[in-house]
Amino acid sequence: MPKKTIKTIRVDVDKCNGCRSCEVICSAFHAEPKYSSSNPARSRIRVIREPYSDMYVPVYAGEYTPAECAGRDKYTIDGKEYEECAFCRASCPSRPEFKEPDSGLPLKCDMCEGEDEPLCVKWCITDALIYEEREEEVDEEVEQEEMEIGLEALTSKYGLQQIKAVLSRMSEKE
Amino acid sequence: MRYAETGFNLEIDLTRGNIERVATDPKDTELYLGGLGTNAKIMWDRVPPEVDAFSPENLLIFSAGLLCGTPAIGCNRTIVTTISPQTKLMHFSMMGGFWAPELKHAGFDKVILRGKSPDLVYIWINNDKVEIRDASHLKGKGSNETAQLIMKELNEPKAQVAAIGLAGENRVFFASIEQGRSSASRGGIGAVMGDKGVKAIVVRGTSDIHVAQPAEFLEQCNEVMEYIKFREDHPIPGVIPILSVLGSPQEMMIHDEKWHTENFSWGNSRTRRRDYWTDEIAAEWMETLDSARTRMVSCYNCPLKCGATLNMPGLPTYMMKCFTKLTYTMAAMSNLDFGLTIAQKATEYGVDGYSAPQVMAFALELLENGILTEADFEGMPEKSEDRFFWMLDRIVRREGIGDVLANGTHWAAKEIGHGAEEYAHNNIKKHEQLPLKLGMLNPIYFLMYCTGEKINITQIEGQFPQAPFPKREHREKFVKDWFQVPDDKFKQYFLDWEPRGENSMPYYPTVEMTCEIVDWMEKMHYIDDALGMCAGLSSFHLKAPYHIHNYPKFISFGVGIEMDEEKLTQAVKRYRTLVRANNIRRGMRRKDEKPPEDHWKKRIPELEKELLDTYYAFKGWNNEGIPTLESLKELGLGYVAEDFINRGILTDA
Numbered sequence: 001m002p003k004k005t006i007k008t009i010r011v012d013v014d015k016c017n018g019c020r021s022c023e024v025i026c027s028a029f030h031a032e033p034k035y036s037s038s039n040p041a042r043s044r045i046r047v048i049r050e051p052y053s054d055m056y057v058p059v060y061a062g063e064y065t066p067a068e069c070a071g072r073d074k075y076t077i078d079g080k081e082y083e084e085c086a087f088c089r090a091s092c093p094s095r096p097e098f099k100e101p102d103s104g105l106p107l108k109c110d111m112c113e114g115e116d117e118p119l120c121v122k123w124c125i126t127d128a129l130i131y132e133e134r135e136e137e138v139d140e141e142v143e144q145e146e147m148e149i150g151l152e153a154l155t156s157k158y159g160l161q162q163i164k165a166v167l168s169r170m171s172e173k174e
Numbered sequence: 175m176r177y178a179e180t181g182f183n184l185e186i187d188l189t190r191g192n193i194e195r196v197a198t199d200p201k202d203t204e205l206y207l208g209g210l211g212t213n214a215k216i217m218w219d220r221v222p223p224e225v226d227a228f229s230p231e232n233l234l235i236f237s238a239g240l241l242c243g244t245p246a247i248g249c250n251r252t253i254v255t256t257i258s259p260q261t262k263l264m265h266f267s268m269m270g271g272f273w274a275p276e277l278k279h280a281g282f283d284k285v286i287l288r289g290k291s292p293d294l295v296y297i298w299i300n301n302d303k304v305e306i307r308d309a310s311h312l313k314g315k316g317s318n319e320t321a322q323l324i325m326k327e328l329n330e331p332k333a334q335v336a337a338i339g340l341a342g343e344n345r346v347f348f349a350s351i352e353q354g355r356s357s358a359s360r361g362g363i364g365a366v367m368g369d370k371g372v373k374a375i376v377v378r379g380t381s382d383i384h385v386a387q388p389a390e391f392l393e394q395c396n397e398v399m400e401y402i403k404f405r406e407d408h409p410i411p412g413v414i415p416i417l418s419v420l421g422s423p424q425e426m427m428i429h430d431e432k433w434h435t436e437n438f439s440w441g442n443s444r445t446r447r448r449d450y451w452t453d454e455i456a457a458e459w460m461e462t463l464d465s466a467r468t469r470m471v472s473c474y475n476c477p478l479k480c481g482a483t484l485n486m487p488g489l490p491t492y493m494m495k496c497f498t499k500l501t502y503t504m505a506a507m508s509n510l511d512f513g514l515t516i517a518q519k520a521t522e523y524g525v526d527g528y529s530a531p532q533v534m535a536f537a538l539e540l541l542e543n544g545i546l547t548e549a550d551f552e553g554m555p556e557k558s559e560d561r562f563f564w565m566l567d568r569i570v571r572r573e574g575i576g577d578v579l580a581n582g583t584h585w586a587a588k589e590i591g592h593g594a595e596e597y598a599h600n601n602i603k604k605h606e607q608l609p610l611k612l613g614m615l616n617p618i619y620f621l622m623y624c625t626g627e628k629i630n631i632t633q634i635e636g637q638f639p640q641a642p643f644p645k646r647e648h649r650e651k652f653v654k655d656w657f658q659v660p661d662d663k664f665k666q667y668f669l670d671w672e673p674r675g676e677n678s679m680p681y682y683p684t685v686e687m688t689c690e691i692v693d694w695m696e697k698m699h700y701i702d703d704a705l706g707m708c709a710g711l712s713s714f715h716l717k718a719p720y721h722i723h724n725y726p727k728f729i730s731f732g733v734g735i736e737m738d739e740e741k742l743t744q745a746v747k748r749y750r751t752l753v754r755a756n757n758i759r760r761g762m763r764r765k766d767e768k769p770p771e772d773h774w775k776k777r778i779p780e781l782e783k784e785l786l787d788t789y790y791a792f793k794g795w796n797n798e799g800i801p802t803l804e805s806l807k808e809l810g811l812g813y814v815a816e817d818f819i820n821r822g823i824l825t826d827a
């Protein structure tokens with residue numbers, strides 16, 4: 001079976017001390033030229049902090065979403081009430097997280113492409129962030145299923161005819 | 175293009191409600207760096223000695239350090255500078271936390287307040303949009319309470335708030351400025367903020383801070399991070415717990431308080447309790463701290479987490495760091511549970527955790543000795559703990575005796591008379607000190623106490639061990655990886671320093687060595703105060719990650735000014751002298767430069783005189799502690815020399 005590397009960052013919110021070093025180094029790494037500037041507002045990790053309620057949740061920037069969730073849930077953990085958004089990775093219209101401050105373009109964590117280890121992890125020496133890599137076997141049937149789910153979604157949105165047309169155009173190009 | 179700094183100050187005239195963004199001169203950065211250095215220059219230029227703390231012309235400067243907002247680890251200090259109502263001198267107090275980097279990202283290096291607002295206001299700096307907003311609904315609110323209310327009303331959970339509590343509003347001479355986890359506490363700067371009618375300064379910034387040589391700068395940062403990790407794995411043996419590990423200091427982490435509780439004095443800095451620390455007390459205090467502390471918290475971009483989030487039963491969550499942990503406990507002769515409970519209130523009120531407990535213990539001593547009477551304390555409960563709560567409430571409201579006590583022990587004693595001055599016995603330059611009463615004169619500490627202008631011992635000591643190590647082999651081991659020394663001779667001074675015999679205190683280190691040691695320690699603090707670096711990673715510690723050899727690189731690569739050790743030393747000397755010049759112009763002289771009379775039981779007047787004479791000369795100051803014309807000119811401070819001549823402080827002969 002084929003294998004792929006799964007990169008995971010384990011976040012231990014209990015160990016987070018709220019220092020925002022992860023934000024600092026992430027923003028510096030992605031500056032052009034590299035390290036030429038820093039600005040946590042550009043970071044691809046954000047520490048959702050509410051010091052007076054003792055809440056600290058480091059969150060990584062995930063996919064962009066054009067629309068915010070219709071409803072919001074609340075979670076109570078250890079007696080503290082968190083908004084669902086506190087754990088969400090989306091760059092979403094409902095909040096300023098994960099957008100370039102000037103252009104508003106969405107930001108996404110790229111696991112510090114080209115570095116041996118994500119830099120936010122390297123600068124979090126209190127171990128609130130731990131990097132793990134593991135090989136996972138890829139089950140082709142699962143992939144098949146995933147593809148089918150994806151295609152079904154596209155079909156319901158655009159209709160089968162249009163999907164077919166796009167597919168044949170794409171295969172002609174190849 | 176400006177690197178590390180923004181190149182702009184925010185000038186706010188509170189009387190007229192005028193707000194201006196003013197470009198600064200890059201030449202001043204070369205001469206005075208930033209933070210404290212440029213603050214001292216502004217104070218010199220704009221606050222003549224006729225202006226007192228509560229004049230509208232007094233400035234209240236909030237300055238980010240030069241390297242705040244860069245990735246330099248632990249660089250997050252706000253240096254607040256003004257004329258102190260208590261000492262009547264130029265005072266500078268600092269706070270860590272998150273405020274200074276946020277200000278930089280908002281596009282400003284400093285906020286300079288002048289005038290007075292007729293009504294209570296707060297200032298909202300949202301990048302380049304700056305507003306003065308009504309704060310009448312925040313009147314009387316606690317400092318943490320205020321911060322939370324403002325973040326909510328602005329809907330800005332990421333804004334950083336520096337606020338005063340009731341003590342600042344009522345101009346208590348030891349009122350602090352609070353910022354959640356951190357505070358600028360000493361010298362009554364919160365009273366000046368209250369006098370100006372400013373409840374809080376709120377800031378949010380989202381713009382970039384650039385560095386001049388990115389790769390080189392980051393390499394320095396990474397080295398510092400590596401060294402922090404090394405120090406974590408290698409605590410310094412043979413010193414007390416808070417000195418063996420980095421942090422500012424790690425009071426909230428450690429449980430073992432034997433050293434503080436048995437060596438520091440209790441009550442009004444009176445009683446040593448030499449066998450205080452028993453197993454039962456250790457267990458009780460551990461239980462108190464462990465159940466109160468829910469998390470260790472850091473300042474911006476620092477892994478050392480030397481603050482704590484505390485939850486005392488039934489009270490709002492608050493944060494604390496450092497020695498306030500013990501000051502209320504010891505002043506009231508109580509336990510840690512009381513200390514952490516009253517500190518919550520004291521934080522909301524915004525008072526200095528060194529001065530406030532001492533003022534209250536002083537008041538009780540006056541009562542015990544009949545100098546104040548029961549009538550002055552009408553309605554005060556019986557129990558020591560309750561009395562402290564009662565007095566604290568009176569002080570921050572300036573009610574009854576509280577109004578007198580709110581001016582601190584020095585001024586209160588003057589007002590009370592009848593011999594009360596004897597009881598205000600633990601001050602330097604009118605400012606309450608740590609409660610330390612020791613045996614034999616220590617020349618190093620003598621000079622630091624006399625000449626420190628932050629008037630707080632922790633803000634001048636640090637680089638050199640506090641005491642000799644018992645055995646030479648320990649000393650040899652210690653100096654082996656002591657690369658932070660500016661010169662190898664310091665290693666030799668330490669190697670030869672014995673606990674007893676010919677090479678021991680008070681005659682060894684010699685007077686000359688003592689001068690060099692004190693000068694080095696002070697220099698490192700002054701560098702921190704200009705760059706915005708936390709002393710807990712630097713000047714307060716033996717073997718710190720930041721030192722005289724890497725600082726010039728941080729400045730060169732960060733700010734883009736050519737810097738080497740010599741040039742840095744000269745710059746520090748320049749603004750350190752300027753701090754002194756501000757105070758000399760305000761009347762500070764040799765007579766003011768002395769430790770509390772009873773600090774040591776055994777004093778040696780001839781040696782003390784020789785120490786001060788030699789140190790003054792070493793610093794380029796005359797016998798009165800006034801910088802000489804020659805040294806002023808050498809530092810490029812000709813304008814100070816001229817002013818001194820015009821005022822008759824020095825003569826042109």
Ligand code: SF4
Binds near residue numbers: 018019021120
């Ligand atoms: S660096 Fe680590 S401890 Fe600091 S805020 Fe980020 S996750 Fe928390």
Ligand code: SF4
Binds near residue numbers: 027043060061109
């Ligand atoms: S892994 Fe890299 S890109 Fe992703 S948040 Fe951390 S520092 Fe930023």
Ligand code: SF4
Binds near residue numbers: 422473479480
């Ligand atoms: S050492 Fe402590 S006080 Fe200093 S910056 Fe770090 S966390 Fe803050």
